[in-house]
Every structure is written in structure tokens, then in C-alpha cells.
Amino acid sequence: MLRLGFPVIGVTDVPRAVAFWTAALNLVENPEWAKDTWRTLDHADGSGHALGLMYSESPVERYPRLHLDLVVDTTAEQEAEIRRLIELGATELDWDRYPPNPDFVVLADPDGNPFCVVDLSVAPSG
Known part of the structure; x- marks a missing residue:
């Protein structure tokens, strides 16, 4: 299976x-x-x-088709986690594809792989 x-x-x-x-x-x-x-x-x-x-020796993709979303429940948690991740070695990317009022922030791990920190309190509901 x-x-x-x-x-x-x-x-x-x-x-x-x-x-x-x-x-x-x-x-x-x-x-x-x-x-x-x-x-x-x-x-x-x-x-x-x-x-x-x-x-991997492959170059990092600027706009990967697949990435990780790390989620938190509040804006305060999102802000705190972003600070913590940056202290651990992540960087905030200059992301040019943000929608209006985004619920996420794009960071990169120490290898440059983009990932998002998503605030579920402001995420669009389905």
C-alpha cells in the first residue's frame, strides 16, 4: 500500500x-x-x-513549487517564532509575491531553502 x-x-x-x-x-x-x-x-x-x-548540490529555487509551512495560532506567536528562527540562523526573504494582507512570512533556512511561518488566526477561512 x-x-x-x-x-x-x-x-x-x-x-x-x-x-x-x-x-x-x-x-x-x-x-x-x-x-x-x-x-x-x-x-x-x-x-x-x-x-x-x-x-544536495542543486541550487536553491527562488520560488519553489513545494515548501514547508510552519504554523502558529496567533500573530504574537508568529512574531516571536520569526525572531527565534532568525536567531537560529534563518533569514527573512525579500519576497515579492506577497498577497495583500498576507497571513504568512517567508523565511529561508541556513541553506537558503524558503519556508513560511503562517499565522492561522488571520488565515483565510474556507
Whole structure:
């Protein structure tokens, strides 16, 4: 039976990416499949795999078709998490595709991979 696994991010510095993403999302490194070119990060509560980090020489895409959305429940949480992520090594991108009154802020991890921090309190309701 086909199942969806977990997202994998291409990175140029695997140890740096492990340090950033484990701190950013309270994940833990899983030694089971660890290699110089691969790390699996698990949820700290033991509920399973969360993220894969794979060495890649491919250039970062400015406008990736697939990216991570990290979500919070309030604007205050969004602001605090953005500050925390920047302290961990993320950068705020000069994003030229924001809609009017966006519910998200675009950051990049230390490898330059874009991701969003979304405030669910102002996200459009369906």
C-alpha cells in the first residue's frame, strides 16, 4: 500500500541543517539511517519521522513549487517564532509575491531553502 512519507529538504551542510531544524521544530536526530549525506529527524515525543535532510548540490529555487509551512495560532506567536528562527540562523526573504494582507512570512533556512511561518488566526477561512 502506497503511503506518504515525510518531507525531505536538500541541503549543502547536513550537520548545520540538523542543528537548525532540530532546534526550530523540537525534533531529534534518528541514528538509524544516519549517513554523511542523509539524516532523519523524528518528533521528540517518539511519534515518528518528521523530516529528512539530504545532501544536495542543486541550487536553491527562488520560488519553489513545494515548501514547508510552519504554523502558529496567533500573530504574537508568529512574531516571536520569526525572531527565534532568525536567531537560529534563518533569514527573512525579500519576497515579492506577497498577497495583500498576507497571513504568512517567508523565511529561508541556513541553506537558503524558503519556508513560511503562517499565522492561522488571520488565515483565510474556507
